[in-house]
Amino acid sequence: MAKQAADKTAASPASPITATATLRARARENIEDGAITDSYAADRKMVIRLLNDALATEYVCVLRYYRHYFMAKGMLADSVKAEFLEHAQQEQAHAGKLAERIVQLGGEPDLNPDTLTARSHAEYKEGKDLRDMVKENLIAERIAIDSYREMINYVGDRDTTTKRILEEILTQEEEHADEFSDLLDGWVG
Ligand SMILES: [Fe+2]
Numbered sequence: 001m002a003k004q005a006a007d008k009t010a011a012s013p014a015s016p017i018t019a020t021a022t023l024r025a026r027a028r029e030n031i032e033d034g035a036i037t038d039s040y041a042a043d044r045k046m047v048i049r050l051l052n053d054a055l056a057t058e059y060v061c062v063l064r065y066y067r068h069y070f071m072a073k074g075m076l077a078d079s080v081k082a083e084f085l086e087h088a089q090q091e092q093a094h095a096g097k098l099a100e101r102i103v104q105l106g107g108e109p110d111l112n113p114d115t116l117t118a119r120s121h122a123e124y125k126e127g128k129d130l131r132d133m134v135k136e137n138l139i140a141e142r143i144a145i146d147s148y149r150e151m152i153n154y155v156g157d158r159d160t161t162t163k164r165i166l167e168e169i170l171t172q173e174e175e176h177a178d179e180f181s182d183l184l185d186g187w188v189g
């Protein structure tokens, strides 16, 4: 028993973790970098740029969903309107998560409306009628799904927090696309 206890407290040369004294000394350097430490392995500038492109995409989607929510007309409008509104709010929440992460990484969220549509992956399509709106939203969600998947692959395990945020968003974009796909499948009229 006594030997076991001694082993537990002894510094193990095989430990994969940096020695405590070094961890403590490193943490005191560059404290202005906040949550970002020397062990951050990704290209921070590139990650911020990708997150800002995703942020622009989310805002274009928020605007498109609100436009569709207000303009939806026809037999199915009530149920579809509710989807548009819910998605608008969820895209807004995605934007919030992205903006918070950009700031944590030492960047600034780019919310300049002048350049929003040019920076967005997805398009602002008004849609001719309710079915066309649903179709355009399905297309926009499919664009978002592809771009998030590529970002996740790029970031990989070099920035697991950003990766987890992107994965959570991707899960919801897939749900959005699935809902519209079901709607289009069962479309009458
Ligand atoms: Fe989104």
Ligand SMILES: [Fe+2]
Pocket (backbone or CB within 6 Å): 061, 087, 091, 141, 144, 172, 173, 176
């Ligand atoms: Fe979405």
